[in-house]
Amino acid sequence: MERVVITGAGVISPLGNDVEQFWNRLVRGESAISTIDTFDVTRYKTKIAGLVRDFDPETLLGKKEARRMDRFCQFAMAAANQALADAQLVSDELDRERVAVYVGSGIGGIQTLLEQEAVLNKRGPERISPTLVPMMIANMAAAMISITHGFTGPTMAPVTACSVGNTAIGEALRLIRTNGADVVIAGGTEAAITEISLGSFSNATAVSSRNDEPTRASRPFDQDRDGFVMAEGAGILVLESLSHAKKRNARIYAEVIGYGATSDAYHIVAxxxxxxxxxxxxxxxxxxxGIQPTDVDMISAHATSTGVGDLSETLAIKKLFGEDAYRVPVTANKSMTGHMLGAASAVEAxxxxxxxxxxxxxxxxxxDNPDPACDLDYVPHVAREAKLAVGMSNSFGFGGHNAVIVCRTFDES
Structure with a gap:
């Protein structure tokens, strides 16, 4: 069975539009949450989000191509281009029939749908864009990466709500292990900060309304948490079989060693x-x-900053790890990025x-005020140096989708 390694990564996020800027700000503990200024939020209960700033799709992708893509697709393409360049993967020697693309989105092109509905209402059906459907459908990010780079291996767009990224990475792991591909471009993307989605989440009381303190609104495991903060972006990774990566002398960042997926079979959102x-x-x-809980050195939590969600994840960690749960550091990236929905787990990976x-x-x-029921080591306030070899990343989505990946530092043995 093939071992699977990570050789490239790309990020578009509220904390920055490349991996290094994103990572540096994450380590510094900077919040990217701000007041929404892309549309009028006067009548909304929630007025804050994690917005991607300084993103120019026409410069990154070309004017003609950018206009054929919804924002979620633009994010994915930009992140994929970063990841491919980072992996130094695209060359004439690459067997594109052996390259797959597994990139999904929780919602897809909702902005395009809203814009074309406005056209329908104001100007009639004759003026609806013929590109509405291909720009809107959630598989188009994967499709455009495949089309642009000529990758003709399996192309799939998992739609597992907020666990999309881990689902894509996990299924890519399985594909490479069974020799279905040499390389998989895997991840998730989302651009759903729109009037209708913000209104729906607000009315469902799922999102924080700490509008006067945006940078303090996302507070996983805190007693005073009042909901998640919407965010947007994309995370794309290049996964390869170890044999393929070694053959081309690729730089290896880490190894993906485990994947687990389940369904709560419980509730549509809770x-x-x-x-x-x-x-x-x-x-x-x-x-x-093939490891034990005692082998895990850190956990990247799903931790959206909701009352039930943070507590249930804490309980799950305690059940699996037992007393060892108090040893393992748990970090919550969403405290800084907000919840990037379908992009979240890929960026967190x-x-x-x-x-x-x-x-x-x-x-x-x-x-600042830890929930007494959430009493693990959540690495509060300040980044921590630690001896790390194995890490777990959790991701859970509406509908009860659960996807977990395990990575470790790369070792030739």
Whole structure:
């Protein structure tokens, strides 16, 4: 069975539009949450989000191509181009029939849909763009990466809500292990900060309304948390079989060694209050990796800053790790980025890889008044240096989707 390694990464995020800027700000504990200024939020309960700034798709992708893509697709293309350049992968010698693309989105091209609905209402059906459907559908990010680079291996767009990125990485792991591809471009993307989605989340009381203190709004595991903060962006990784990576003398960042996926089978939006599905997904990921809970050096938590969600994840970790749960540092990237929905777990996977590389665990910021029921080591306020070899990343989504990956520092043996 092939071993699977990570050789490239690309990020578009509220903390920065490349891996290094994103990582440096994450380690410094900077919040990227701000007041929404892309549309009028006067009537909205929630007025804050993690917006991608200084993103010029026409410069990055070309004017003609950028106009054919919804923002979620633009993010994915930009991040994929970064990842491919980082991996030094695209060359005439590459067998494109053996390159797959597994990139998904939780929502897809909702901005394009809203814009064309406005055209329908104001100007009639004759003026609806013929590109509405291809720009809107959630598989188009994967399709455009495949089309642009001529990758003709399997192309898939998982739609598992906020666990999309880990689903893509995990399924890519399985594909490479079974010799279905040499390389998989894997990750997630999202651009859903729109009037209608913000209004829906606000009315569902799922998002924070700490509008006067945007940078303090996302506060996983804190007693005063009042919901997640919407964010946007993309995270794309290049996964390769070890044999393929070694053949081309690629730089290897880390190895993906385990994947577990389950369903809560409980509720359309709420996680199981006891974290049963999360526990099972973590357990399966460790079994797939062939390791024990005692081998795990850090956990990147899903930790969206919701009351039930943070508690259920804590309970799941305690159930799996037992007393060892108090030893393992747990970090919550969303305290700084906000919740990037379908992009979240792929971006967090990249952060996990950076942690394994640098031996630094990013902090969980805004943990000022810890919830007594959430009593693990969440690396509060300040990043921490630590001896790291194995890390786990959790991701859970609406509908009860759970996806967990395990990575480790690369060792030839």
């Amino acid at each position: 996680t199981h209050p006891e974290g049963r599905g999360a526990y099972q997904a973590m357990k399966l990921a460790l079994q797939d990796a 990249i952060a996990l890889v950076k942690s394994l590389q640098t031996r630094i665990i990013p902090p969980t910021i805004n943990l």
